[in-house]
Amino acid sequence: MRIGVLASSGGTNLEAILRAELPVVAVLVDRPCGATSVAERAGVPAVLVHRATFGPDFDRVAYTERVVDVLERHGVELVVMAGFGTILDKQIHDVYPSRILNTHPALLPAFPGWHAVEEALAAGVKVTGCTVHLATLEVDSGPILAQEAVPVLDGDTAETLHERIKEVEHRLYPETIRRFIS
Numbered sequence: 118m119r120i121g122v123l124a125s126s127g128g129t130n131l132e133a134i135l136r137a138e139l140p141v142v143a144v145l146v147d148r149p150c151g152a153t154s155v156a157e158r159a160g161v162p163a164v165l166v167h168r169a170t171f172g173p174d175f176d177r178v179a180y181t182e183r184v185v186d187v188l189e190r191h192g193v194e195l196v197v198m199a200g201f202g203t204i205l206d207k208q209i210h211d212v213y214p215s216r217i218l219n220t221h222p223a224l225l226p227a228f229p230g231w232h233a234v235e236e237a238l239a240a241g242v243k244v245t246g247c248t249v250h251l252a253t254l255e256v257d258s259g260p261i262l263a264q265e266a267v268p269v270l271d272g273d274t275a276e277t278l279h280e281r282i283k284e285v286e287h288r289l290y291p292e293t294i295r296r297f298i299s
């Protein structure tokens with residue numbers, strides 16, 4: 118199954134997926150970010166579909182069409198989101214029904230959204246974790262494929278906690294993708 122990875126940040130999950138030798142044929146980013154150089158170092162084509170605005174004038178439908186077009190041009194069969202910061206429109210779900218995976222740095226359904234780690238810390242939970250799930254139109258929801266707990270330690274900051282969660286994601290996400298495609 119030909120995998121296309123969508124990313125917006127440092128790309129450490131992408132790195133873990135590539136290290137696991139999963140069949141990644143393209144990486145798509147919505148902004149300049151570390152994931153691009155991770156892809157280039159691995160010899161995988163990285164395509165910037167630049168999201169020019171985060172304001173009310175953002176045309177989500179048109180943007181999604183551009184993303185789908187790039188994925189189709191690379192013959193992508195499975196979409197893997199790894200820290201992708203743009204919510205895509207219905208069209209991608211029509212083209213890839215039950216074929217879009219996501220990893221989230223919390224134990225869903227707790228703490229959905231972009232600030233999951235900060236919110237878990239602020240809530241004072243003693244255990245959080247990560248969730249790999251099938252992405253649906255509704256953000257950070259969809260059938261859960263794998264989950265693992267991570268303890269919150271005294272003195273944790275959002276950064277130290279997120280790093281500890283990512284260590285687990287780096288193992289759990291590639292493992293779950295492999296299981297999903299086999």
Ligand code: GRF
Nearest residue numbers: 126127128129130200220222
């Ligand atoms: C991960 O923690 C992922 O769960 C979240 O964004 C982070 C991406 O990190 N959605 P990286 O770019 O893979 O380092």
